[in-house]
Amino acid sequence: MDYASFFSISAQGSSRSVIREILKLTQRPEVISFAGGLPAPDTFPVELLDDIMSKVLKDRGRTALQYGTTEGDVRLRSQIKQWVATDGIDVSADQILVTNGSQQGLDLVSRVLLDPGDTVVVELPSYLGGLQAFRSYQAKMVGVEQDHEGMKMDRLAEQLQALRQKSIKPKFIYVVPDFQNPSGTTMDLGRRLRLLELAAEYDTLIVEDTPYRQLRFSGEDQPTLFSLDKEGRVVNLSTFSKLFCPGFRLAWAIAPPAIFDKMVMAKQSTDLCSAAFNQAVMAEYMIQERLAPQVSSIKQLYRRKCEVMLRMMDEHMPKDVEWTKPEGGLFLWVILPEGMDSMVMLEKYAIPREVAYVIGQAFHFDGSGTNTLRLTFSFPTVEQIEEGIKRFAAAIRDYRAAL
Ligand SMILES: Cc1ncc(COP(=O)(O)O)c(C=O)c1O
8 A cells, every 4th residue: 555645745854863873872771861851750759640640530539530621720820820930920710721731731842833845943952852753843943043041142143134135924933931951051141132133124933842840950040931921922842841740741832822822722623631530630639839949849859960061071071072061951962073974973882872862954044063972870870870971981982083
């Protein structure tokens, strides 16, 4: 049977990525993996959840196991409202849409804003799942380089101007302003304000994706774009995946009312509602005020792991290798000298030395960034970080000797 003629244009354009195939190699138990962007599993509140789930089943089992509303569980939305208020986001619970992970938020926002051929401005590098979502709606992407403080605003202005000269108005600018995935960088207040200014000047929207925002372990919080925005140009996506656990697949989107309504309708046709039981358990967890202590213990752990990784990098990296010094989140971004290719290094030198990372090219929609890569410090143990960075440094040396 030949299925090719049955596939939609969007499905025809999708293919399994080389990266996924390589990542399979990294799953061998002897490989120390800095690859997957996974939270530390020992932070998951397993025993506590056992109690809370029993309580939810006992107290409200008949509703918790029923279909819920598309917008999300009322108790959970009210808890999220209070949670975001502590972060300077003042919205009513009616403006909060519960989603199946922020990945669904990215899909919904794309679904309601993008037609084939529309333009989205993204960071170089940018979150792979975001790029995949935009690509699946056949968007064209325009990239803006980053430095150690995130997206460069002068480059953004140039790109927006260049688009205007071609009479192209991008539908939105996609940014991860806090401890970006993959680069670990954070935008300071000046850049945030400039970004909003440019969005207004070129009349476009901003999709602000903030999964790591609450995981700051040094430096000072910067306000969200959503809270700085006076014009209703920002959609904010946040998630419980890195604050609690990704297995619940619970996140939320906050959007201006007109966009919010369209996203609710899009969600309706996708899944009717997010899992009512998970939402009821999450609400109970928050009502019992468990989330804030959970987040602070995750931050302590990640601070320590990040410090160990940075110390090991200082001790073992050759002089001409650069890397970011994140103040939070899960990731460190490494820039190898020009001419080195992190894909070649992974296959020929890192995997044989039993250490893995994600190649930077995967996060560049235009295939650039061949000399870059991402290391995750949240998932490996401290001992694995110590040993893994030694192996990583040895892989760089092996590669260099062969050049
Ligand atoms: C920037 C960014 N956005 C969205 C997501 C999706 O998260 P989830 O769907 O688990 O909420 C991730 C996951 O790694 C991410 O890094």
